[in-house]
Amino acid sequence: MHTQYWADSYVEKSVTPQKAISHIRSGQMVFIGSGCGEPQKLVQTLAESTSRLNGLEIVRLFGRETASLTAIADKTSDTSINIRSIYLGSAETPRIAKHKRFITPMNMSDVPALFTTRKMPLNVALVQVSPPDDFGWMSLGISVDVTLAAAQSADFVIAQVNPRMPRIMGQSFIHVNDVDAIVHHEEELLAVPPAKFSPEAAITMGKLIARQIEDGSTLQINIDAASHATVQALVDKNDLGIHSQFLTDDVMHLYARGNVNNRKKGFNEGKMVASMAIGSHNLYEFLNDNPAVDFHPSDYVNNPFNIARNNRMVSLNVAQTIDLTGQVSAEASSTTRYAGVSGTPDFVRGARQSPGGKSIIMIFSTTPGEEGHVSNIVPHIGKKAVVVPRGDVHYVVSEYGAVNLFGKSLQERVVAMISLAHPDFREELFEHAKEQGLIGAQRSLGEAEKAVYPVRLEETMTIDGNEVIIRPSKPVDGRRIQEHFYNLAKADIFTRFFHEKTVFGISEVESRSHVDYMQDLALVAVVGEFGFGRVVAIGESMRLKNSNMAEVAFSVSKDYQGKGLGKIFLKKLALSARENGIAGLMATTFPSNTAMIKLFKTLPYKVHTKYEDGDVVLSCRFDELAE
Numbered sequence: 001m002h003t004q005y006w007a008d009s010y011v012e013k014s015v016t017p018q019k020a021i022s023h024i025r026s027g028q029m030v031f032i033g034s035g036c037g038e039p040q041k042l043v044q045t046l047a048e049s050t051s052r053l054n055g056l057e058i059v060r061l062f063g064r065e066t067a068s069l070t071a072i073a074d075k076t077s078d079t080s081i082n083i084r085s086i087y088l089g090s091a092e093t094p095r096i097a098k099h100k101r102f103i104t105p106m107n108m109s110d111v112p113a114l115f116t117t118r119k120m121p122l123n124v125a126l127v128q129v130s131p132p133d134d135f136g137w138m139s140l141g142i143s144v145d146v147t148l149a150a151a152q153s154a155d156f157v158i159a160q161v162n163p164r165m166p167r168i169m170g171q172s173f174i175h176v177n178d179v180d181a182i183v184h185h186e187e188e189l190l191a192v193p194p195a196k197f198s199p200e201a202a203i204t205m206g207k208l209i210a211r212q213i214e215d216g217s218t219l220q221i222n223i224d225a226a227s228h229a230t231v232q233a234l235v236d237k238n239d240l241g242i243h244s245q246f247l248t249d250d251v252m253h254l255y256a257r258g259n260v261n262n263r264k265k266g267f268n269e270g271k272m273v274a275s276m277a278i279g280s281h282n283l284y285e286f287l288n289d290n291p292a293v294d295f296h297p298s299d300y301v302n303n304p305f306n307i308a309r310n311n312r313m314v315s316l317n318v319a320q321t322i323d324l325t326g327q328v329s330a331e332a333s334s335t336t337r338y339a340g341v342s343g344t345p346d347f348v349r350g351a352r353q354s355p356g357g358k359s360i361i362m363i364f365s366t367t368p369g370e371e372g373h374v375s376n377i378v379p380h381i382g383k384k385a386v387v388v389p390r391g392d393v394h395y396v397v398s399e400y401g402a403v404n405l406f407g408k409s410l411q412e413r414v415v416a417m418i419s420l421a422h423p424d425f426r427e428e429l430f431e432h433a434k435e436q437g438l439i440g441a442q443r444s445l446g447e448a449e450k451a452v453y454p455v456r457l458e459e460t461m462t463i464d465g466n467e468v469i470i471r472p473s474k475p476v477d478g479r480r481i482q483e484h485f486y487n488l489a490k491a492d493i494f495t496r497f498f499h500e501k502t503v504f505g506i507s508e509v510e511s512r513s514h515v516d517y518m519q520d521l522a523l524v525a526v527v528g529e530f531g532f533g534r535v536v537a538i539g540e541s542m543r544l545k546n547s548n549m550a551e552v553a554f555s556v557s558k559d560y561q562g563k564g565l566g567k568i569f570l571k572k573l574a575l576s577a578r579e580n581g582i583a584g585l586m587a588t589t590f591p592s593n594t595a596m597i598k599l600f601k602t603l604p605y606k607v608h609t610k611y612e613d614g615d616v617v618l619s620c621r622f623d624e625l626a627e
Contacts, residue, residue: 006136028123034061037143039128109302112149125154170294202229218310241265307350315347328388379432404531446514539569584621
């Protein structure tokens with residue numbers, strides 16, 4: 001058997017770009033290294049050589065088009081080359097739409113086996129690597145994903161050796177003996193600036209999502225604008241871990257701050273695990289020889305079984321469109337940057353199976369259109385590809401709120417999704433839902449049609465060892481508020497409603513859940529998992545029609561009475577009323593309800609007391625401070 005020292009082999013295989021590309025023949029299938037790891041010099045040389053080639057098929061995950069092979073395909077009507085994209089972007093964008101017939105929709109976890117089993121036999125692979133170490137191993141650096149499988153299975157491998165490619169730990173290496181041609185060419189790696197986003201909408205969304213992420217969670221973070229804003233909202237979290245398709249500058253910053261330490265992942269502890277890096281040159285320098293980072297191929301990183309092995313796995317993925325029943329389409333846009341079938345289903349399903357895991361779909365409520373904004377929450381998906389089926393969708397967040405669709409009926413899903421829509425489109429969506437039979441004909445949006453959820457009023461506290469979330473009510477709370485009333489003791493019902501009451505109809509409940517948060521506001525105290533918690537208290541503020549005053553009322557479940565919830569409710573209701581131009585508060589109660597009378601007098605305003613028909617009427621104005 002003939003053997004050769006790898007360094008001698010390295011010298012023999014070193015050729016010019018033109019010589020390396022000359023090995024490509026007409027009719028072959030050629031893989032190009034993906035993302036920011038694209039071997040730009042090799043691609044440029046290939047583009048310059050296409051005049052001698054016919055029937056060439058280019059296979060790529062997604063590319064930055066540094067040398068436009070797509071333009072050549074357009075010019076030659078696909079006779080010279082065609083582009084097969086296992087693409088993370090949209091078939092709707094003009095550049096890709098022309099060639100959407102060649103898009104190969106696949107889950108990322110399945111792509112490496114497509115190459116290694118030779119179901120898609122690759123003739124040539126063009127990859128970019130770091131210089132070899134002392135043992136002849138070269139790192140694929142920032143693009144391992146499906147590139148490693150392509151390099152391992154292609155008949156002929158051309159490696160562009162770039163000293164600027166970082167050497168990244170993990171399963172990222174190929175040996176000099178396993179490549180066929182080596183091209184030395186130093187060039188700047190492709191860099192991507194941070195995603196741009198609408199500050200108000202994205203920051204609000206990020207804060208809502210951050211509330212759902214616990215300390216010790218393991219995160220999958222995408223490269224879209226909503227994810228960027230979410231990461232910025234995680235600066236107060238501790239012991240976070242990373243298991244993600246991408247590593248970005250945002251992740252680097254969280255690690256540098258100490259928010260990410262990977263100590264509580266339960267799987268690959270101490271390591272940030274990913275398959276690709278997309279970001280700045282600072283990020284690439286951070287990754288070089290960093291023992292805290294392991295890159296693996298997509299069939300490892302995106303494998304739902306491996307994803308589920310992480311503790312409290314949280315997947316963060318962006319949608320372009322979601323219909324009223326929860327079906328998700330995820331094409332690319334200016335605000336999402338990259339999306340698609342790709343890794344989203346893998347992480348959605350893996351996160352759901354993780355101990356304490358959560359799948360979160362993010363969506364901007366609108367997209368700018370030719371004639372104003374267009375709703376991204378729609379009656380039905382239509383011709384768009386469904387990336388995540390409705391049965392797999394759990395948490396959905398827009399800048400207007402957060403909901404949990406798991407276990408919800410179609411009618412409950414409709415109400416939830418409409419609450420996330422832009423106020424300009426809610427009534428139209430509601431009517432479409434009625435036409436489709438997705439919601440009862442008697443139902444109404446009421447004051448919720450134009451409501452904007454006031455996140456600032458949310459507060460979390462611990463009572464008797466249980467986490468209690470105090471927040472404004474949402475349209476999805478109707479059934480839980482109804483259950484709260486039905487479970488009140490008879491005496492508490494009489495104190496709250498001034499008469500014996502055994503029926504709490506849907507219209508009455510909706511007056512508390514479908515509020516505008518300005519004229520009328522209901523606060524609820526919820527115990528239990530988000531989307532399934534029990535309402536244990538309600539505080540209501542209703543603006544009176546004949547005066548600029550708001551009437552307040554409270555009901556608290558027996559096991560949470562005397563815990564201070566009423567005082568917190570009253571303080572928040574007074575704050576909101578003042579902010580919305582209401583002059584003061586009033587309350588009507590029985591003289592025997594000393595707790596309510598005492599509670600009202602905790603306000604820092606002068607309290608007036610009078611008696612009407614045997615009841616006590618308490619009132620205060622915000623411009624009259626207590627002495």
